[in-house]
Amino acid sequence: xxxxxxxxxxxxxxxxxxxxxxxxxxxxxxxxxxxxxxxxxxxxxxxxxxxxxxxxxxxxxxxxxxxxxxxxxxxxxxxxxxxxxxxxxxxxxxxxxxxxxxxxxxxxxxxxxxxxxxxxxxxxxxxxxxxxxxxxxxxxxxxxxxxxxxxxxxxxxxxxxxxxxxxxxxxxxxxxxxxxxxxxxxxxxxxxxxxxxxxxxxxxxxxxxxxxxxxxxxxxxxxxxxxxxxxxxxxxxxxxxxxxxxxxxxxxxxxxxxxxxxxxxxxxxxxxxxxxx
Amino acid sequence: xxxxxxxxxxxxxxxxxxxxxxxxxxxxxxxxxxxxxxxxxxxxxxxxxxxxxxxxxxxxxxxxxxxxxxxxxxxxxxxxxxxxxxxxxxxxxxxxxxxxxxxxxxxxxxxxxxxxxxxxxxxxxxxxxxx
Numbered sequence: 280x281x282x283x284x285x286x287x288x289x290x291x292x293x294x295x296x297x298x299x300x301x302x303x304x305x306x307x308x309x310x311x312x313x314x315x316x317x318x319x320x321x322x323x324x325x326x327x328x329x330x331x332x333x334x335x336x337x338x339x340x341x342x343x344x345x346x347x348x349x350x351x352x353x354x355x356x357x358x359x360x361x362x363x364x365x366x367x368x369x370x371x372x373x374x375x376x377x378x379x380x381x382x383x384x385x386x387x388x389x390x391x392x393x394x395x396x397x398x399x400x401x402x403x404x405x406x407x408x409x410x411x412x413x414x415x416x417x418x419x420x421x422x423x424x425x426x427x428x429x430x431x432x433x434x435x436x437x438x439x440x441x442x443x444x445x446x447x448x449x450x451x452x453x454x455x456x457x458x459x460x461x462x463x464x465x466x467x468x469x470x471x472x473x474x475x476x477x478x479x480x481x482x483x484x485x486x487x488x489x490x491x492x493x494x495x496x497x498x499x500x501x502x503x504x505x506x507x508x509x510x511x512x513x514x515x516x517x518x519x520x521x522x523x524x525x526x527x528x529x530x531x532x533x534x535x536x537x538x539x540x541x542x543x544x545x546x547x548x549x550x551x552x553x554x555x556x
Numbered sequence: 557x558x559x560x561x562x563x564x565x566x567x568x569x570x571x572x573x574x575x576x577x578x579x580x581x582x583x584x585x586x587x588x589x590x591x592x593x594x595x596x597x598x599x600x601x602x603x604x605x606x607x608x609x610x611x612x613x614x615x616x617x618x619x620x621x622x623x624x625x626x627x628x629x630x631x632x633x634x635x636x637x638x639x640x641x642x643x644x645x646x647x648x649x650x651x652x653x654x655x656x657x658x659x660x661x662x663x664x665x666x667x668x669x670x671x672x673x674x675x676x677x678x679x680x681x682x683x684x685x686x687x
Contacts, residue, residue, distance in 0.1 A: 454565035
C-alpha cells in the first residue's frame with residue numbers, strides 16, 4: 280500500500296509561510312494498492328489530489344469520516360467528479376434520520392456551491408456505512424463510529440500484509456475514566472490495534488485540551504498513549520490546529536520526545552508525506 | 557477482549573459520572589458496569605462482582621415486592637427492557653449484599669445506536685422514599 284498525505288491540517292485551511300513544513304490543507308489522505316484508489320476525506324487537500332490523479336484509475340472511492348466542513352470543503356473542487364468516464368463512489372456515516380445523500384446535497388447546492396450533486400457528470404454512487412466491514416478492490420475496510428461530535432467514522436484499511444488506521448477527528452480519552460488502561464472501553468481501539476501506520480488526531484497541546492474537553496479532538500499526549508495501547512508501529516500526529524505554526528509544532532514534538540520514550544516511530548504528519556507499506 | 561461499541565463506552569462514562577445509581581448491560585443482558593451510587597444500594601462493589609450474565613444479576617439481589625413475595629426475573633424492568641427493547645418502570649425491594657432490605661424505584665431504557673443498532677440497556681434507580 281502507498282499512503283500519500285494531501286492535507287493534515289485541522290478545522291480550517293491555514294496556508295502561509297509559517298506553515299510551509301506541515302502544510303495548510305485540511306484532511307485528505309490517498310491510499311493506493313494495485314488498481315485500487317481510496318481517498319480518505321474531502322478536505323481542501325483533495326483539490327491537489329484531483330489535479331494530480333491523471334488517468335491511472337477507472338474508479339475512485341472517497342471515504343468520508345464525517346461531514347464537518349473541513350472534511351468536505353474540497354469535494355466540489357475534486358476534478359474527477361466532473362469526469363463522466365470515471366466511476367466515483369462516496370462512502371460515509373449513516374445517521375438516524377437524514378440520508379448521506381441528503382446531507383451531501385446541502386453542500387452541493389446554492390448558496391454554498393453552484394453545482395448540485397445531481398449535476399455532477401461522474402454521477403457518484405453514495406454508500407452509507409456504520410460499524411461495517413467491506414471490500415474495495417484488493418483492500419479490506421473496517422469502519423467504526425468513534426468519539427467525536429456528530430456521526431463520525433474511523434477507518435482501518437488492510438491489503439492482507441499491512442494495516443493503516445485513519446482517525447483524524449477523535450477525542451480518545453473522553454469515554455474512559457481509566458484511559459489508557461482499558462482497551463475494551465477505549466473508543467477506536469479495534470480500528471487501531473496493531474496497525475503499521477496510524478493517522479491520529481492530535482490537535483491540542485495538553486494545556487489546551489484542558490479547556491476544550493468535549494470538542495471532539497485529542498491532545499498529543501492522549502494520541503501517543505492511545506498509540507502505545509494499540510501497539511502501532513508508526514504514529515502520524517494529524518489534524519494540526521490552524522493556530523499552530525511549524526515552529527510551534529516542532530517545539531511541541533521535541534519537548535514531548537525529550538520527556539517520553541515511545542517504542543514506535545512518531546512524527547508530526549506533514550502534507551506531501553508518502554508512506555510505502 | 558474486543559472493544560465495546562462507542563455508544564456503550566459513552567454510556568458507561570455517563571453512568572460513572574453520575575451521582576444517581578446506574579446499571580449497564582449489553583444486548584444479551586450481560587452486566588457491563590454499575591456505578592458507585594449503585595454499589596451503595598446493592599451493597600457490593602462492581603470490582604467484586606465483575607461482569608455477569610442476566611441469569612445471575614437478576615436473582616443475586618433477591619428482588620421482592622412490598623409484601624416480601626419474590627419477583628421473578630422476567631418482571632424486573634431491566635429484564636423487560638431487554639426482552640421488549642422498550643422502557644420499563646417499577647418500584648421493588650431488594651435484599652442487598654449487606655443484608656439490608658432497600659426499597660428502590662427503577663427506570664430502564666434501551667440503548668440504540670445509529671442506524672437502528674440495538675446495543676443494550678441502562679437501568680437508573682433510586683432509593684424509594686418509603687422505608
